[in-house]
Amino acid sequence: NAGVTQTPKFQVLKTGQSMTLQCAQDMNHEYMSWYRQDPGMGLRLIHYSVGAGITDQGEVPNGYNVSRSTTEDFPLRLLSAAPSQTSVYFCASSLGRAGTEAFFGQGTRLTVV
Amino acid sequence: GENVEQHPSTLSVQEGDSAVIKCTYSDSASNYFPWYKQELGKGPQLIIDIRSNVGEKKDQRIAVTLNKTAKHFSLHITETQPEDSAVYFCAASRRGQNFVFGPGTRLSVLP
Numbered sequence: 001n002a003g004v005t006q007t008p009k010f011q012v013l014k015t016g017q018s019m020t021l022q023c024a025q026d027m028n029h030e031y032m033s034w035y036r037q038d039p040g041m042g043l044r045l046i047h048y049s050v051g052a053g054i055t056d057q058g059e060v061p062n063g064y065n066v067s068r069s070t071t072e073d074f075p076l077r078l079l080s081a082a083p084s085q086t087s088v089y090f091c092a093s094s095l096g097r098a099g100t101e102a103f104f105g106q107g108t109r110l111t112v113v
Numbered sequence: 114g115e116n117v118e119q120h121p122s123t124l125s126v127q128e129g130d131s132a133v134i135k136c137t138y139s140d141s142a143s144n145y146f147p148w149y150k151q152e153l154g155k156g157p158q159l160i161i162d163i164r165s166n167v168g169e170k171k172d173q174r175i176a177v178t179l180n181k182t183a184k185h186f187s188l189h190i191t192e193t194q195p196e197d198s199a200v201y202f203c204a205a206s207r208r209g210q211n212f213v214f215g216p217g218t219r220l221s222v223l224p
Contacts, residue, residue, distance in 0.1 A: 004156075033211070035214075040122070040216055040217075041216055042117075042119075042202060042214040042216040042217050043214040044214075045212075048211060058211065090156050090157070097206075097209065097210070098145060098206035098208060098210055098212060099145040099164075099206060099208065101147070101162070102147075102149075102157075104149075104156030105156050106154075106156050107154075107155070107156050
């Protein structure tokens with residue numbers, strides 16, 4: 001049972017480049033989410049999904065897109081990377097939106113130069 | 114919306130001593146309060162949680178207390194060990210709303 005798998009673990013982008021962070025879970029969880037972690041700011045919600053075909057914005061959605069075509073996968077797209085998007089990104093999944101344990105991936109450390 | 118504050122931001126204790134981290138929340142409707150531990154280079158992992166109908170919960174050396182009136186909850190770690198060194202996050206949520214995380218506490222257990 002792999003849990004939540006994120007790829008890549010590390011990435012360096014140039015300003016203006018695009019990329020997709022991959023996230024997959026094998027626990028049949030309906031709820032998936034993306035967070036960014038910055039020093040002193042905890043985990044801030046970027047986008048979330050309550051099920052396949054349904055996505056919504058979190059606290060800091062600007063500059064990011066998501067889609068949820070299957071229960072298992074929830075990729076995060078950066079369309080035109082900016083230095084302000086330098087951060088550590090975590091994908092998480094859970095049975096429900098609130099009130100249940102969230103399982104996190106190992107994270108992707110992204111640097112935009 | 115919900116706002117979660119967490120103190121202290123850093124905490125150093127001697128091995129064997131106790132550590133206490135406190136969080137306050139703003140939304141009186143929040144009813145689920147988990148604590149996550151994040152080791153270096155890894156994702157956060159749930160270590161204990163408490164629901165609003167319970168005042169205290171223990172799991173071996175870890176305990177969480179909840180004061181709904183004052184809207185704060187605390188993580189207590191007794192007999193700390195070097196492997197307890199990590200960043201700890203508290204969070205609050207209520208039905209139909211996403212988790213809101215505190216800014217984190219970096220705990221260092223000194224041998």
